[in-house]
Amino acid sequence: MSDAFRCGFIAFVGRPNVGKSTLTNALIGSKISIVSRKAQTTRHRIHGVLTRDHEQFVFVDTPGFQTRHGGAMNRMMNRVVTQALAEVDVVVHVVEAGKWSSGDAQLLPLLPKGGQTILAINKVDALKDKNAMFAYVGKIMAQFPYAAVVPVSALRGVQLENLLTEIGSRLPEGEAMFEADTLTDRPMRFIAAELVREKIFRLVGDELPYGCTVVIEQWEETDKGARIAACVIVERESHRPILLGTGGAHMKRIASEARHDMAELLDKPVHLEVYIKVRKGWSDREGALRDLGYE
């Protein structure tokens, strides 16, 4: 392989919950995309950038491929996945060690077959029967011509260097696209909205259906601090008390934890207000989704 600098886009695809976000974060070494036990927490494509001596990796973190529901939201999410695959240089198909389901198989027809698709078998730390791995890999390899297979543990940081080497060798030669210290090209506002959404999912995700989004409505930043107002949009009036909690306790906790993270991110004091708005049926109307910035 030549010593020329390489730079390119990498997409992680896989059914929900296989650990795509955790893996991206482990590779980039900073918490940018949000991680949660709940499926479907990453709705946007997020670029994280890792720059090394000989390569620049530009990661695109795609949402979980959806097959369970037929709503406009899921159709749009699947379109985002398809688009992401068409635009990138390397696709990493992430699966879970020992667990192959129809959700994994349904992705296969979308994967590029030109030698740029790598299989990453995540969560090897959780695999009880290590001997079963051989049969598991064989079964998957029989179904798709992967260019490489790398067992990893995003959580424990196992074999990540190996995965980076496999990805890096398949990136096109070319100059870096981002400054070396760029972690993400997403604006701060977007990340702030993601922080609020992350807290909501962690605290009331089990009770709240997936139709909830966060929009930053006010953003005033000076050298001394920032004033931010975030609006949480829910589908039904009945979702409001879930978010509020008894005496507003949930909302207070969500706002306080999000404010703390924002202050850390911006490295200055943050004043955060969080409102709730009800907008009926928004998650099933593509037009409404577009209004809110989901394309």
Ligand SMILES: Nc1nc2c(ncn2[C@@H]2O[C@H](COP(=O)(O)OP(=O)(O)OP(=O)(O)O)[C@@H](O)[C@H]2O)c(=O)[nH]1
């Ligand atoms: N044991 C183990 N757990 C992991 C590993 N990587 C991720 N997880 C866990 O798996 C769960 C899902 O991880 P995410 O990174 O949110 O998964 P995702 O594929 O991005 O999920 P979506 O955003 O829903 O598509 C979390 O609870 C992680 O802590 C791993 O290597 N080992």
